[in-house]
Amino acid sequence: MRDAVIVEAVRTPIGRRKGALIETHPVDLSAVVLQALAERSGIDLSRVDDVMWGCVGQVGEQSANVGRNAVLAAGWPESVPGTTIDRQCGSSQQALHFAAATVISGQADVVVAGGVESMSRVPMGSARNAGPGQPFGPRMRARYDDFAFNQGTGAEILARRHNLSREQLDAYSLESHRRAAQAIDDGRFVKQIAPVELSDGSTLSEDEGVRRESTLESLAGLKPAFEEGGRITAGNASQISDGAAALLVMTSDKARSLGLDPIARVHAATVVGDDPITMLGGPIPATAKVLKLAGLTLPDIGAFEVNEAFASVVGAWLDATGAPAELVNPLGGAIALGHPLGGSGARIATTLVHHLRDEGLRYGLQTMCEAGGMANATIFENLAVAS
Numbered sequence: 001m002r003d004a005v006i007v008e009a010v011r012t013p014i015g016r017r018k019g020a021l022i023e024t025h026p027v028d029l030s031a032v033v034l035q036a037l038a039e040r041s042g043i044d045l046s047r048v049d050d051v052m053w054g055c056v057g058q059v060g061e062q063s064a065n066v067g068r069n070a071v072l073a074a075g076w077p078e079s080v081p082g083t084t085i086d087r088q089c090g091s092s093q094q095a096l097h098f099a100a101a102t103v104i105s106g107q108a109d110v111v112v113a114g115g116v117e118s119m120s121r122v123p124m125g126s127a128r129n130a131g132p133g134q135p136f137g138p139r140m141r142a143r144y145d146d147f148a149f150n151q152g153t154g155a156e157i158l159a160r161r162h163n164l165s166r167e168q169l170d171a172y173s174l175e176s177h178r179r180a181a182q183a184i185d186d187g188r189f190v191k192q193i194a195p196v197e198l199s200d201g202s203t204l205s206e207d208e209g210v211r212r213e214s215t216l217e218s219l220a221g222l223k224p225a226f227e228e229g230g231r232i233t234a235g236n237a238s239q240i241s242d243g244a245a246a247l248l249v250m251t252s253d254k255a256r257s258l259g260l261d262p263i264a265r266v267h268a269a270t271v272v273g274d275d276p277i278t279m280l281g282g283p284i285p286a287t288a289k290v291l292k293l294a295g296l297t298l299p300d301i302g303a304f305e306v307n308e309a310f311a312s313v314v315g316a317w318l319d320a321t322g323a324p325a326e327l328v329n330p331l332g333g334a335i336a337l338g339h340p341l342g343g344s345g346a347r348i349a350t351t352l353v354h355h356l357r358d359e360g361l362r363y364g365l366q367t368m369c370e371a372g373g374m375a376n377a378t379i380f381e382n383l384a385v386a387s
Contacts, residue, residue, distance in 0.1 A: 004100035005252045005262035005383065008041040009350040010194045011245035014338035016208040018120050021242040023199045026055075026062050026118035030070030033114060033246040036194030038076070041248050041260060049108035051082035052099050054091025054115025055342035057122040058084060059130045062342075066116060086342075088371040089309065090271070091115050092245065093345025093378060099249040100266040109254045114246030117340035124240065124341070147277055151371060152226030152237075154279035155310035159231045161278075162316040169236040169311040170219040173335045176308060180210045180332025188331055192354045209239045209338040236311040241338030245346035247353075252383075264353040267363065267381040268294035274373040280313045282375025283367040284320045290365065290377035298323055301379070302361030305348045307368030308333035317367075331355060344368065345376065356382040 010033050015021030021029065030053065038045055053067025068082035087094040092115025099113035128135055136149060159169065183189060184206060195205035214235070224230035225237065255262050270290045274282040283306055291297060304327055306314045314333070318325055331351060334344065345368060352364045362385040367377040 002104045002106060002251050004103050004249055004266040005255055006247050006249055006264050006266065006353055007255050007260045007262045008037055008248040009192060009263060009353050010036045010040060011192055011347045011350045012196050012243050013193050013204050014207045014209060014340060014347070015120070015204065015242040016338065017240040019208045020198060020204045021118065021196060022120040024118070024196060026116050026121060027066060027069045027073045029118060029196065029242065029244045030066065030116045031073035032196050033194050033244045034070055034074035034076065034112065037112065037246045037248050043110070043248065043258070045076050045080060047110050048076070048080045048112060049110050050102065051080060051112045052085060052095040053082060054085050054095045054345060056086060056088055056091055056117060057124065057126045057341070058086060059127040060122050061118065062122050070116070087374065087376070089307065089341050090345050090368050090370040090374065090376040091342040093349065093366065093368060093376040094271065096247060096249070096266070096346065096349055096378065097269040097271070097376065100269060103249055103251050110250045112246055113249055114244065114346040115343040116244035117342040118242045119240045119340060120242050144277060149276060149279065150226065151279055151309070152232055154277065155232045155237070155312045156227050156230050157278050158280055158316045159312040162319040164231065164312050164315040166231040168315060169231055170216055172311040172315060173219060173236040174214055174216055176329065176332045176335040177211050177214050179330060180207070180336035181212050183331035184210065188358065192350050207337050209241060210332070210336050232310055232312065236335065238309050238334035238339035241340040243338065243340035243347060244343045245350050247346060247349060262383050263357055264380040264382050267379040269378045271374060271376045274375065276373035279371060279373050280309060280369040281316060282369050282373060283313065283317050283377065286367050286375035286377035287317070287321060287365065290379055294379045296363065296379065301363050301365045302327065302359070303330055303352065303355055303364045304328045305352045305364070305366040307339070307344060307348060308335040309339065309369055311335060313369050349378065353380055356380060357384065360385060362386060
């Protein structure tokens with residue numbers, strides 16, 4: 001049987017909004033990880049059958065098929081095609097699912113999956129505001145009583161539904177920063193990061209978003225962002241960020257024939273639809289579905305990555321699943337590291353497969369909420385442990 005393995009996974013450091021990466025075009029940011037992927041794997045680029053690239057704001061600098069443009073900017077052969085995928089925040093995780101399915105089906109042998117978002121240069125919501133009209137047509141608005149489909153409102157609904165207090169959300173956020181800072185200090189991200197050369201000749205090689213000085217008191221002083229008296233603030237939500245990530249996917253037979261040593265196997269992958277008003281609860285049913293598909297149970301999983309779009313997303317997921325909190329986002333998440341929308345799925349996958357290898361864990365599970373009430377979930381298997 002054909003399978004899908006990841007033989008290399010890299011990411012850029014994640015830049016703060018209007019931070020060090022503000023002058024780096026998203027096509028060039030994508031090219032950085034493609035070049036690093038090629039250099040670290042040693043793959044003959046003529047063997048790459050396709051590049052599948054996630055991006056949410058497909059307008060302006062991220063329009064006109066940013067995936068194909070990145071291939072050309074990286075100096076790869078013109079024979080390598082590329083396409084761009086939008087499943088909102090799950091775009092690059094979906095790119096990985098498509099890449100795995102493509103090699104398993106035999107339509108291709110070697111595929112790159114990844115994604116990018118430069119939220120400094122292409123602000124969130126740019127695609128929606130780029131032209132006349134709105135994306136939610138009359139029939140959709142009628143079905144949901146003309147609801148505004150606001151993610152912040154969905155985060156507040158989740159917090160109330162799962163009885164998550166403002167204090168709990170702030171405490172979770174502070175822990176995300178603590179874990180991320182510790183991971184940086186311990187060098188846990190060094191092997192996965194492709195440094196970015198900046199316009200002034202300096203190099204960014206470390207994530208910018210971690211707030212080491214954050215305290216519960218400073219978090220408590222922030223005003224609610226979406227509702228008067230609400231629980232969601234800028235401090236317990238993900239950061240607006242810039243970044244890209246990429247993974248090299250092929251069958252284990254192809255890896256063996258090329259003399260490459262896979263990091264992990266894509267053991268199971270799925271996607272679900274859920275309530276588009278709450279919007280952010282999809283990781284709960286996605287987790288149940290992917291575990292069933294894999295024939296595994298929660299205790300089989302050694303590490304979880306649940307995207308920290310908001311602290312309430314992870315809090316709700318923990319409440320519903322009963323997973324051990326210490327195994328969830330063990331190196332920090334998007335609240336501390338940042339959430340470059342279309343690149344986040346690939347960034348999280350990169351972090352997770354490296355963590356599995358570093359810690360000798362067999363299985364890892366990744367899931368993330370997506371606008372419109374969807375969620376992808378993926379289970380990875382560390383082949384070094386499996387064998």
